[in-house]
Amino acid sequence: MNKKTSITTLFCMALMIVMFSYLVSPVxxxxxxxxxxxxxxxxxxxxxxxxxxxxxxxxxxxxxxxxxxxxxxxxxxxxxxxxxxxxxxxxxxxVSTSSSASTSPEMKENLTVTVAAESVMIRAGAGTNYKNTHSVYQGDEFDVISSEGDWYQIKLQNGETGWIASWLTTEVGGVVSEETSSSSQENISNPPQQQPASSGSLAGYTIVIDPGHGGKDPGAIGIGDVQEKDIVYSTSNHVVNQLKEAGANVITTRSGDYFVSLEERVRISNDYQTDAFISIHFDSFPLLSVSGTTAYYAHKDDQPLAADIQSSIASSVELTNRGSMHANYKVLRDTNAPSVLVELGFISNQYDVSIVQTNDYQQRVATAITNGLIQYFK
The missing domain is CATH 2.30.30.40 (SH3 Domains)
Known part of the structure; x- marks a missing residue:
């Protein structure tokens, strides 16, 4: 075999290897x-x-x-x-990312709404997957421009527009358009309501708040060496205060920076006539772009509680809504009461960790969890 033939043969073999790799490699x-x-x-x-x-x-x-x-x-x-x-x-x-702002024929004319929850995020579009643009507070009134599903497009005081979840508002007034159908009118005039945390609607209920980790167990270590146990504890204190303001009897599984076993957390809840068990956590993942909040449940009967709490959180904070999901965590699996474990952001994500450490975010989460429980117990 001469040198030219050898080079040609090697080239053909290499080409065949590349083609074979392409064919067998997963797409x-x-x-x-x-x-x-x-x-x-x-x-x-x-x-x-x-x-x-x-x-x-x-x-x-x-x-x-x-x-x-x-x-x-x-x-x-x-x-x-x-x-x-x-x-x-x-x-x-x-999940649709359409944000058409055209006035719907199912709208009421001259409709004004009042913010019912303590604080609410205004979104760039009609859904929790849109970024937040402004914050509004309980008692603020806005004119409604259009509606899409369970969302209102409102005119803000600075002249800009944004979208608010209808179930976090109450109607002040409005005349039904002649073009409005009866079924559509019912959807707009009676949006699902979430009461503010200060309404006292949890009177008579016993809620266990479980601040995850503690002591020798720091939980996840986030960007800047942020320890999950520390953010969990400060957030849990806000939740406890909001629940008490709503009239609930609140029990915590730890009241300081010390270790509590999973078995002990379950026992504390099961020893009382607990109406709900909420475990507070923050998430972490090697892929640093992962972001958002999640509510986990272990038993099918607990899924409605997880859904109500997650929906309330997603409507109140600016992080990605990852939804409610099943997970076989011990504190959920072995606790007798309806139980949910909430992951309130990824401390491995630069944006999330900058948000979740703020007092404003932790207050919003506390209000959202309280409102989610109020919705669940209706």
Whole structure:
């Protein structure tokens, strides 16, 4: 074999190897940005790998929202219990990012609404997946320009516009347009109401607040060496105060920076006639772009409580809404009362950690959790 033939042969072999690698390599699409989806089927298995033969590690239920960052063979990768998992994409519906501001024929004319919750985020569009643009407070009144689903577009005092969740407002006035249908009128005139935390609506209920970690257990270590146990404790104090203002009898599993075992946390709750158990946490993940809040539940009967609390949090803070999800945490699995574990932001994310340490954010979360419990016990 001469030198020329040898070079040609080597080139052909290299080309064949490249083509073979291309053919057998999995087709993976990396999104330039994360995508948000809602589960459309009644239940959706969560798997350890993108295959129907892979291990099932949990389940999502209809209405859960999740953020995806990778796609392969009709499967998308997301997070569950802080780990990378896979779900079949055909069971998901993209969360709409449409923000059309055109006046709907289902609107009331001259409608004015009052903010009912203590503080509410105004969004750039009609949904919790939009970024917040302003903050408004209980008692503030605004003229409604249009509506989309359960959201009102309002005119702010500075002349700008924004979107507010209708269930965090009460109507001051308005005349029904002649074009409004009866079914649509009912949706606009009777939005689901969330009472302010100071309404006293939790009188007679016993709530256990479980500040996660403590003492020798710092929890997650975030950017700037922020320790989860410290943010958890300060946030929990705000929650306790808001619940007491709402009339609840509040029990905490720890009242300082000391270690409490999972068994002891469960025992404290089970020893009382507890109406709800709320465990407070902050999240962390190696992929630093991961952000947002999540509410976890272990038992199917506890999913409505998780959904109410997560919905209230998502409507009150500016972080990504990761929805409510199933998880087999011991404090949820073994506690007799309806139980939820909330992850209130990722301290591994630069944006989240800058927000969650502020007094304003922790107050908003406390109000949101209180309002979520009020909604649940209605």
């Amino acid at each position: 993976i699409t990396y999104a330039n940005d994360t995508e948000t989806y809602e589960v459309s089927s009644s239940t959706l298995n969560i798997r350890s790998a993108p295959s129907n033969d892979s291990r099932i590690v949990g389940q999502f239920v209809k209405g859960n929202q999740l953020t995806t960052f990778k796609e392969q063979y009709g499967w998308v990768q997301t997070y569950y219990g802080g780990k990378e998992v896979w779900v079949a994409k055909h069971h998901l519906t993209p």
